[in-house]
Amino acid sequence: METFVFTSDPAPPDAAATHSSALWRALLEATADAVLVVGARGLVLVTNPAFNRLFGLQGPASIPEGLSFGELCERLGEAFADTPQFLAHAAELHGQEGAVAGEWWTMTDGRTLEADVLPVVVEGRRIEQLWLWRDVTERARLRAGPGHSHAPEANLSYLDELTGLYNRRGFLHFARAQLDGAALARRPMLLIFVDLDALKEINDRLGHAAGDQALVDTGTVLKSTFRERDIVARLGGDEFVVLVTDSSAVREADLLARLSGRLGALNARAGREFQLALSIGVAAFDPGSPESLEELLSEADSRMYLDKRRRKDAAAN
Numbered sequence: 001m002e003t004f005v006f007t008s009d010p011a012p013p014d015a016a017a018t019h020s021s022a023l024w025r026a027l028l029e030a031t032a033d034a035v036l037v038v039g040a041r042g043l044v045l046v047t048n049p050a051f052n053r054l055f056g057l058q059g060p061a062s063i064p065e066g067l068s069f070g071e072l073c074e075r076l077g078e079a080f081a082d083t084p085q086f087l088a089h090a091a092e093l094h095g096q097e098g099a100v101a102g103e104w105w106t107m108t109d110g111r112t113l114e115a116d117v118l119p120v121v122v123e124g125r126r127i128e129q130l131w132l133w134r135d136v137t138e139r140a141r142l143r144a145g146p147g148h149s150h151a152p153e154a155n156l157s158y159l160d161e162l163t164g165l166y167n168r169r170g171f172l173h174f175a176r177a178q179l180d181g182a183a184l185a186r187r188p189m190l191l192i193f194v195d196l197d198a199l200k201e202i203n204d205r206l207g208h209a210a211g212d213q214a215l216v217d218t219g220t221v222l223k224s225t226f227r228e229r230d231i232v233a234r235l236g237g238d239e240f241v242v243l244v245t246d247s248s249a250v251r252e253a254d255l256l257a258r259l260s261g262r263l264g265a266l267n268a269r270a271g272r273e274f275q276l277a278l279s280i281g282v283a284a285f286d287p288g289s290p291e292s293l294e295e296l297l298s299e300a301d302s303r304m305y306l307d308k309r310r311r312k313d314a315a316a317n
Contacts, residue, residue: 033181034133037120038069038094045128054113054133055079069094081106093117097126101187101246102229104136112140114229116246118185132181139174142166160234162212163219171233175243175293178231182245182287189285190244190252193300194222195308197277199238206273217276221266225259241297252282279308 028035034051038044044067047057055076057063063072073090080086086105093100100117107113114136120128142158158170166174182189196218203211215234222232222240231243244255259280267275281304283296291299 027184031180031184032134032177033184035184036072036131036133038129038131040127042069042094043067044069044072051133054135079107079109081108094129099248102227104140111135111137116181116185116187118187130185132185134177134181142170160219163216163234165219165223165240166231166233168233168235171231171235171241171243172293174231178243178245179285179290179293182285183290186287187245188247188287190242190247190255191283191285191296191300192242192244192255193281193283193297193304194218194240194242195279195304196238196240197279197308197311202274210273214274214276217266218278221259221262221276225255225262241300247284252284256280256282277311279304279311281305281307 028046028048031048032050034054035046035048036044036051037046044063047063052058052062056079067075070091073087077083077087089103093103094117096117097119099119103115103117105113105115112135114134116130116132118130118132119126120130138158158166158173160167178189181187196214199211199214202214215238218240219232219234222242226232226242226244230245232240233242234240244250259278263276263278266272281300281302283291283299283303285291285296
């Protein structure tokens with residue numbers, strides 16, 4: 001079914017409401033995320049084409065008007081590897097008032113799906129619930145490692161061979177998908193650009209093996225600082241980037257303090273031949289005024305160079 005399912009009766013629109021409705025429909029059409037909206041009475045109000053494609057709900061299998069959330073879950077249940085667990089956990093998530101991000105589900109066909117569950121709140125009351133689904137099978141295989149399930153070479157091409165992080169190609173692929181979902185779900189994010197300082201000096205003084213270890217250590221610090229659902233990558237050379245996929249419950253200052261603490265702990269280890277230092281720039285993704293991934297990268301990169309210049313000036317004085 002390549003149409004939207006709306007089962008609620010809309011109020012007579014004014015110009016602003018008509019514009020908002022048109023924008024909402026355009027976002028539903030454009031996003032790669034599968035979208036499900038459940039009303040306050042537990043009825044399915046909206047699905048988008050991506051939802052129907054993801055779950056194979058085409059033709060006679062499409063969602064009829066007036067279907068309840070529970071009935072929809074019963075229809076979808078056999079697609080999940082552990083049907084009873086899916087039914088129980090989906091009902092639990094439906095009953096929650098708050099947001100839940102990054103739920104992973106294993107499907108009978110071997111895919112891994114990720115879901116975000118978000119409340120739609122008006123005047124302090126949840127009137128609807130938004131479910132965003134996406135296929136993260138490639139990320140799941142990469143996370144498990146190249147020796148797991150014989151991950152195809154196409155998946156390995158998303159990885160940086162030295163650090164085991166995503167490479168530039170992998171970051172762009174997965175980050176763009178996150179931006180699509182974040183704009184629709186009005187989910188804020190942070191993009192953190194990280195540059196390893198003085199890599200050339202480490203290479204020149206101690207050799208390229210030490211330089212490689214500095215890059216590996218940087219990747220280890222970043223992975224230990226951020227959550228598993230955040231996207232951590234080495235763009236190339238001494239440049240790294242992190243996409244914090246939901247910053248609604250974290251503060252930028254707290255994240256940077258945690259990163260500084262992990263870096264300090266590494267540098268304090270006995271017997272290290274060199275110290276790591278990082279220059280950092282942060283750009284915030286505002287879902288109310290979304291920017292492209294390229295714009296966020298450019299903004300964070302510029303702020304990283306300002307940080308690097310400040311650090312050099314401070315060291316000179």
